[in-house]
Amino acid sequence: MLEARSWPLRNIGTALRGPLIAILLGFLAAAVLILLIGKDPLEAAGALWRGAFGTPNNMAGTLALATPLIFSALAFAVAFRGSMFNAGVEGQLIIGAFLSAYVGFTFDGLPAIVHLPLMLAAGALGGALWALLPAIWRVGLGANEIVTTLMMNFIAIALTDYLVLYPFRLPGQSGSAIRTESISPSADLPSLWPPYNVTIALPLGILCVVIAWYVLRRSVVGYEVRMVGSAPRFAKTAGIPPGRHMVGVMMVSGALAGLGGAAQVGGVFNAFVSPFATGLGFNGVLVALLVGNAPLGIPFAAVFIGALQSGAIGMELTTSISRYLVAALTATIIIFVSARQFSGRRLPWQTVARVRSRQPQVEAEVPADRRDT
């Protein structure tokens, strides 16, 4: 049952029902809020739509906002499949972004055909290394990866902020957003739709989605990873090494997050900027959850969230309804989705104890308890 819901190709109807109901309820809540402040919800919805898709410029803005979300959402989903809760997508994305920017502005004079892949690889490497530490701590010591990955986000933010402000400081800058020198043109991601910054990162992201789907669904490694995630005891009995798969899945997850950071550097900022990714990682988590961590659903969910963010700016301009409403709306949708997603068919008054035994990855509080899972 869980499989059918997680893989939309199997049964698109049931897979979409939950998210669609949640989206509907979220929009209803937002409409009530708009009514309460004495504005017209339909007018706001129209402005939101035009802001997201009304002009080529707005449509390109939606796609540009969706692109990094595809990477960060896929990063979270892949880890989740392998029983790892990667709350550190944001930090991995930031480290990947910094490393790719470093490669981008340091190696000058390379041909683009070499420089571009090198920059993307640097991003992936940075993210993978930042994810490797919590994975090793979890597998080697049993240290809860939710906590360590969460903490690593803030270490990444402070570390890159230091690097931009001191060793890599561009003279003559002040203000709240500080940037490194610009990456060389050969590391610039080519635009698919000039002059907008819808870059080749978008098809690259979709390619990653398809590869992730194929590997998870159709390959032996993917089968083993899903087994470690969904039935750890069975996996262990069947001789699948859980530790190696958990480290591997986290490194792939971190690499995807780092690619997202590189895509932002090469496609949007053309430099590393601090603060870099206010919420890109966490919004990616929300995108993944919206489609139940199913890779093939992620591009659609990313465009949906990108459209909301892009539309919010248009809505604020034309109706003077604050763009922050969309953040509240997104959060409400996720709350509805997560309530449905994890509740299954059980009813609220059934005991927690029985449910807990069904959710080992959520229940564990004492790190040492997780050693043998």
Place this chain on the structure above:
Amino acid sequence: MEILLAALGPGLRTASPILLAALGGIFTQRAGVFNIALEGYMLVGAFVAVVVGSATGSVWLAVAAAVVACTLLALLMAFVVLSLRGDAVVVGIAVNLLAAGLTAFLLQQITDGGAFLRTTASLPNVDLPFLADIPLVGDLLASQGILVWVALALVPVIAWVLARTSLGLRMRAVGEHPEAAVSAGVNVLRTQYIAFGLCGALCALAGAQLALGLLSLFSINMTAGRGIIAFAAVIFGAAAPRWVALAALVFGMADAVANRMQAVGLPVQFVLMVPYVLTIAVLLIAAVPWRRLLRLPIRAQTGAEA
């Protein structure tokens, strides 16, 4: 050294919101829930306190309204996590985003697109003259906001509640072994709901202390990660009140030291990392199987790799 000493008094002040939120986090942690929504509760508490404070001019009404709002928010989250069985971390991320979005949205509606709202309501200071006699630090400690003293007083109170009252015992049982708690006749859901409610109320005080005790204003996303630091303090102290309090004070002090350093142009980023690095370090040190390592060094090494 002088920077450290000068940061002591301000450190206690900057630590107080973190301490209050961390004390709240102890309850949900003990009841077996990873609650990273401390951040969101705090932000809502700060917002409600400032709005009610500026509307009524009464600081006590402001604090009371914040407590009510945050308790309700926490119970709402409890409903989604406990009764509808959403994942606590996922719902926590969503609640943080909801709090940030909703407070910023309402702030902009109230102020016509402004970035902050000021209030004249502020929490009174309480002078404890006998503290002024302590050498070196006395002057810095003697006069502090009332919620600073409340926070410090709550540390032993909460330790007592957890260790000695039936509510505390139930809470620990639910967190450590829910099946055993059920078979002992403990109402798991109700106990966890109570933990969420208490957590929300304490985070409301944290938000009120931040907004009314330290700054006298609300600005967009003003908690800026303090709730996450409070969560780190809960993990650092393994949800034991005295260790959590110590961690919160150290983390708050780091914040104050960072402010001092920034004023004189030193890089502050490594000081800002301290709470997160220390928390990971403590988690790892606690996870190392020391006992096995010390007794059987050869076999333990293979064990550590497995």
